Amino acid sequence: MRIIDFRSDTVTHPTPEMYRAMMEAELGDDEYGDDPTLNRLEALAAEMLGKKAAVFTPSGTMSNLVAILAHCRRGDEMIVGHRSHIFTDEGGGAATLGGVHVQTIHNDERGMLDPQEVEEAIRPDNVHFPTTGLIALENTHTSCGGVVLTQDDIGSVARVARKHHIPLHIDGARIFNASVYLETPVSELVKDADSVSFCLSKGLSCPIGSLLCGSEEFIKKARFWRETVGGGMRQVGVIAAAGIVALESMIDRLAEDHANARRLALGLSRIPGIDIDPDRYPTNQVYFQVTAGPPAELARLLEERGIKGGAKTKNWRFVTHYGIGPEEVDHALETIKDIFEHCKIN
Ligand SMILES: Cc1ncc(COP(=O)(O)O)c(C=O)c1O
Structure with a gap:
C-alpha cells in the first residue's frame, strides 16, 4: 500500500545523494575540532545566513536552548510569542536548565509580535524585576500555520531590541521555507537578528541536525553550552555530509x-x-x-x-x-x- 505521510516534514528520509555523501564523508573527532566535513557544513551555514560563525547541534530544540543559555544569565527573562515553539514545545528547557524566566506576548495570526508590545514587555531597571536578556521570533511560525515574517517585520522588532541593548534570536527551524516563499536571500531576511537557528531535518530532508548561527563570540559561548547539555559529538561528518547536500541542493x-x-x-x-x-x-x-x-x-x-x-x-x-x-x-x-x-x- 502507498503510504502518504502528512504528519510532518520531519518524516523525510535522506536523498540518494545524501546517502552517498554520508558513506564517503571524511571524518574526524569534532571534540578536537577535527571533523573536516562538519567544519565545512558549519562554515557553509554561517556564510549562507550572513553570520560570522555556526555550531551544529543534533536538534532544533537544542539549538534554541543553547542560544538561550548563551544569550542569557541565570535569572534573566526572555520575551517570546505565546504560540512560539520555544514556549509551547521545548519542555520548558529555558527555565529548567537555564533558570531563564519566560514572558510571553501575543502572536498575531502571522506569528508576528507587535513591536510596541515587545517594548512594553521589556523590564525597567527595578529591584523587583528580572532583567530582559533576550527577545525571540519564530520564522516560519509553525503553530500559526507555517506563516512567514518579512525582513521588515524582523527589522521592526530588531529596532526595539537594539534600542534596549537586548539580543534578538530567530527560531528559524524552517527559515529556508520563509526565504523561498519571500524570494529573499536568507542572509537578507535574518540580517537584523543576532542569532538564528535552523533545522536540516525538516523540509531539507536530512536525518538529523540543526545549526545555530551568530557572531564568533556568541558561537564560542554556544559551543560551551552545547557541551554542557551533552550535545558535543565525535565523527559528526557522517551526518554533516547530508547537511552539505541539503544546503547545496534542497533549498529551491x-x-x-x-x-x-x-x-x-x-x-x-x-x-x-x-x-x-x-x-x-x-x-x-x-x-x-x-x-x-x-x-x-x-x-x-x-x-x-x-x-x-x-x-x-x-x-x-x-x-x-x-x-x-x-x-x-x-x-x-x-x-x-x-x-x-x-x-x-x-
Ligand atoms: C519552529 C520550530 N522550532 C524548533 C523545533 C524543534 O526542532 P527539533 O524537533 O529538531 O528539536 C521545531 C520542530 O518542529 C519547530 O517547528
Whole structure:
C-alpha cells in the first residue's frame, strides 16, 4: 500500500545523494575540532545566513536552548510569542536548565509580535524585576500555520531590541521555507537578528541536525553550552555530509512543497466536512478542522488507506515535503473525500 505521510516534514528520509555523501564523508573527532566535513557544513551555514560563525547541534530544540543559555544569565527573562515553539514545545528547557524566566506576548495570526508590545514587555531597571536578556521570533511560525515574517517585520522588532541593548534570536527551524516563499536571500531576511537557528531535518530532508548561527563570540559561548547539555559529538561528518547536500541542493525545491500545500489546501476546501481557509497557508503546513465525524475514527480509516496525519481532535495539520508530489496530494484528496462522504460514522 502507498503510504502518504502528512504528519510532518520531519518524516523525510535522506536523498540518494545524501546517502552517498554520508558513506564517503571524511571524518574526524569534532571534540578536537577535527571533523573536516562538519567544519565545512558549519562554515557553509554561517556564510549562507550572513553570520560570522555556526555550531551544529543534533536538534532544533537544542539549538534554541543553547542560544538561550548563551544569550542569557541565570535569572534573566526572555520575551517570546505565546504560540512560539520555544514556549509551547521545548519542555520548558529555558527555565529548567537555564533558570531563564519566560514572558510571553501575543502572536498575531502571522506569528508576528507587535513591536510596541515587545517594548512594553521589556523590564525597567527595578529591584523587583528580572532583567530582559533576550527577545525571540519564530520564522516560519509553525503553530500559526507555517506563516512567514518579512525582513521588515524582523527589522521592526530588531529596532526595539537594539534600542534596549537586548539580543534578538530567530527560531528559524524552517527559515529556508520563509526565504523561498519571500524570494529573499536568507542572509537578507535574518540580517537584523543576532542569532538564528535552523533545522536540516525538516523540509531539507536530512536525518538529523540543526545549526545555530551568530557572531564568533556568541558561537564560542554556544559551543560551551552545547557541551554542557551533552550535545558535543565525535565523527559528526557522517551526518554533516547530508547537511552539505541539503544546503547545496534542497533549498529551491521547497517551492514545490509550498505549491503542493496550496493544492492540498484548495482541494480540502472543496470537501464537505472540512473547515479551512485555504488562503492562510503560504508554505508547507496546512491546518484545518474536521467536522465530518469523530476525528479519531476518520483518522483511523484514513490510516488504514495509507494516509497519515489525522488527529484525535478536530484540529488537523497536514505538512507537505520531499516525497509528496501533486500525484500524492490528489490521491490523498480522493481518499479523504471518499471516506468523509461514504463512511457513515456520524
Ligand atoms: C519552529 C520550530 N522550532 C524548533 C523545533 C524543534 O526542532 P527539533 O524537533 O529538531 O528539536 C521545531 C520542530 O518542529 C519547530 O517547528
